[in-house]
Amino acid sequence: MEKNNRHPLNGRRAFLNNVTKIAGASMIMAVPGIGLAESLQPVKRRFTVGQVIDTILKEIPGAPFAKTVDQLRSGSLEQEVTGIVTTMFPTVEVIEKTAKAGANFIIAHETPFYNNEDQIDWLMQDDAYRYKAALLDKHKIAIWRFHDYWHAHKPDGIIMGNLIKLGWENHYNADNPRIITLAQPMPLQAIVALTKEKLGIPSVRVVGNLNQNCRTVYLAFGYMDSKRQIAAIQEYKPDLILSGETREWETVERVRDGLRMGQKTNLLVLSHAVSEEAGMEYAAKWLQPKVPGTRVSHIATGNPFQFV
Numbered sequence: 001m002e003k004n005n006r007h008p009l010n011g012r013r014a015f016l017n018n019v020t021k022i023a024g025a026s027m028i029m030a031v032p033g034i035g036l037a038e039s040l041q042p043v044k045r046r047f048t049v050g051q052v053i054d055t056i057l058k059e060i061p062g063a064p065f066a067k068t069v070d071q072l073r074s075g076s077l078e079q080e081v082t083g084i085v086t087t088m089f090p091t092v093e094v095i096e097k098t099a100k101a102g103a104n105f106i107i108a109h110e111t112p113f114y115n116n117e118d119q120i121d122w123l124m125q126d127d128a129y130r131y132k133a134a135l136l137d138k139h140k141i142a143i144w145r146f147h148d149y150w151h152a153h154k155p156d157g158i159i160m161g162n163l164i165k166l167g168w169e170n171h172y173n174a175d176n177p178r179i180i181t182l183a184q185p186m187p188l189q190a191i192v193a194l195t196k197e198k199l200g201i202p203s204v205r206v207v208g209n210l211n212q213n214c215r216t217v218y219l220a221f222g223y224m225d226s227k228r229q230i231a232a233i234q235e236y237k238p239d240l241i242l243s244g245e246t247r248e249w250e251t252v253e254r255v256r257d258g259l260r261m262g263q264k265t266n267l268l269v270l271s272h273a274v275s276e277e278a279g280m281e282y283a284a285k286w287l288q289p290k291v292p293g294t295r296v297s298h299i300a301t302g303n304p305f306q307f308v
Helices: 008-030 036-040 049-057 092-100 127-139 148-152 157-166 188-199 226-236 251-261 272-290
Strands: 072-074 084-087 105-108 142-145 179-187 205-207 213-223 240-245 266-269 296-298
Touching: 049 142, 049 272, 072 127, 084 092, 084 272, 092 105, 092 127, 105 272, 148 157, 148 272, 157 188, 157 213, 157 272, 179 188, 188 213, 188 240, 188 266, 188 272, 205 251, 213 226, 213 272, 226 240, 226 251, 240 251, 240 272, 251 266, 272 296
Parallel strands: 084 105, 084 296, 105 142, 213 240, 240 266
Antiparallel strands: 072 142, 179 213, 205 266
């Protein structure tokens, strides 16, 4: 027998369903700033390189700076971002992995072109420079340095990234960010083991006594001028300088002579790239919520050295 779709009950159900849909749509449209089209579709926003940079600079005290190495080194400010990669050094390998991941914007802490100012006039005939420049052009990848601004962030992004990795973030002192005081003294040997494990470093260099207990640590990740490190020894008398790299005829020899005199400052040299990598990994996590809908990931540069 044919079903009667005109039954009063069926009509009532249909009427109530329609009323519910209309009421629901009305309620959504009544929410300030939300239209019906927006409520029915996921919001997708695309950023340009320039917009991402502007978003970052809003978080940096005093930005933009009159003079900084943090410049766009490839690509254009107007290009649409398909994905962002943070890294320490934008090596050929990192560029290849970025392209494979479908990203086209690298935010790098250090120089892509082998000198701090990224001057290229003297590199125009260099095979590595030409290869890297052609690779960037082929994949339409933009590179922006995030060095001075990341260090100027409160807290310093590189310092905080490392402290989080080491489990020392609670020791951060905003009044004196370069010095931390551990809750309990640790033998230098234990600090060596901790940095190797947490920062993924196969080998480090030490000037000092591995059995000495250390409580005050001066943070000198990356490269720091030796005059600043030696001045810090004199002013703070830290138990340990945790260094990325330093010239071997400067801080190294000052620490060695100081130890011979009976001073207690030791030196732990991690190597430049690995001493700041955690800070750029932290940058990816810090940036992600600021660019919703755009994937931000970290590709580690890794240690360039083999230890044989």
